[in-house]
Amino acid sequence: xxxxxxxPWLDDAAGRLVRPYTVSNGRTRPTSQLDLLSLVMATGxxxxxxxxxxxxxxxxLCEAPTSVAEIAAQLxxxxxxxxxxxxxxxxxxxxxxxxxxxxxxxxxxSLLEAVLDGLRRQx
Numbered sequence: 001x002x003x004x005x006x007x008p009w010l011d012d013a014a015g016r017l018v019r020p021y022t023v024s025n026g027r028t029r030p031t032s033q034l035d036l037l038s039l040v041m042a043t044g045x046x047x048x049x050x051x052x053x054x055x056x057x058x059x060x061l062c063e064a065p066t067s068v069a070e071i072a073a074q075l076x077x078x079x080x081x082x083x084x085x086x087x088x089x090x091x092x093x094x095x096x097x098x099x100x101x102x103x104x105x106x107x108x109x110s111l112l113e114a115v116l117d118g119l120r121r122q123x
Contacts (some may be wrong), residue, residue, distance in 0.1 A: 030087030036072075036079060037100040039065040040086055047094045058085050062095055 042062040061074050072082035089095040
């Protein structure tokens with residue numbers, strides 16, 4: 001067996017040693033409304049109680065405003081699992097969240113043009 005390269009939860013040969021939904025105790029729905037573009041940031045409060053390794057890592061990634069999608073990518077977890085972890089952190093008061101600005105103006109032309117430009121570059 002190869003030496004772990006990304007902590008005890010990943011192995012070079014085997015990949016992820018713990019199933020993603022084990023990290024969230026099988027929960028698939030967060031208690032907070034989070035969008036992939038929602039920004040989360042640490043409040044500086046000390047969490048009460050035990051945090052799992054993913055919770056601690058996620059909290060460390062939130063020193064500056066960071067999107068839910070970026071946290072999921074950094075944790076190498078599905079977005080649904082990352083949302084549950086972040087929701088746990090929101091519930092215990094160590095994170096704050098801000099919804100994406102386009103929620104206030106969902107038909108913002110510049111946003112739609114940026115998405116269209118991005119899609120064109122991918123094709």
